[in-house]
Amino acid sequence: MRGLVFLLLFSLAGAKLYERCELARVLKNKGMANYHGVSLADWVCLSTWESSLDTSAVNRNSDGSSDYGIFQINSRWWCEDGQTPRSVNTCGISCSELLTDDISTAVTCAKRVVRDPNGIRAWVAWRVHCEGKDLTPYLNGCGLATTTL
Secondary structure, three states: OHHHHHHHHHHHHOOOEOOHHHHHHHHHHOOOOOEOOEOHHHHHHHHHHHHOOEOOOEEEOOOOOEEEOOOOEEOOOOOEOOOOOOOOOOOOOEHHHHHOOOOHHHHHHHHHHHHOOOHHHHOHHHHHHOOOOOOHHHOOOOOOOHHHO
16 A cells, blocks of 8 residues: 555656647657557547546556556556556566656657557557547647658
């Protein structure tokens, strides 16, 4: 329980709520535009639905795992939170690293997730809210080249 309280306090201290275009620009600068075929619009859509663009988002799942940060990266497979039984920790990170306003670690881990055979389909919110949809509104007014869509 103390670990969860620490995570929550830690996340509140270093949290950032991104604006849509601000996140798109940061992701573009971090090489996410068309990374493994995933467009910036896909990433912004995914982050909108997963975390509401909030780096401090933490959600508990019914299987005992949790999802962390702006991309809601899962503790069963990708990070270690000290609470999830049989955690694999494929990204080799502490889940608390996903809860800061610097999303560099989250981006690195998200890139690892999309290299997995499931790709961006690993995120349920992307499958439900973004897949096969017109995602241009997620980058409208951001001043980014249309090639990043």
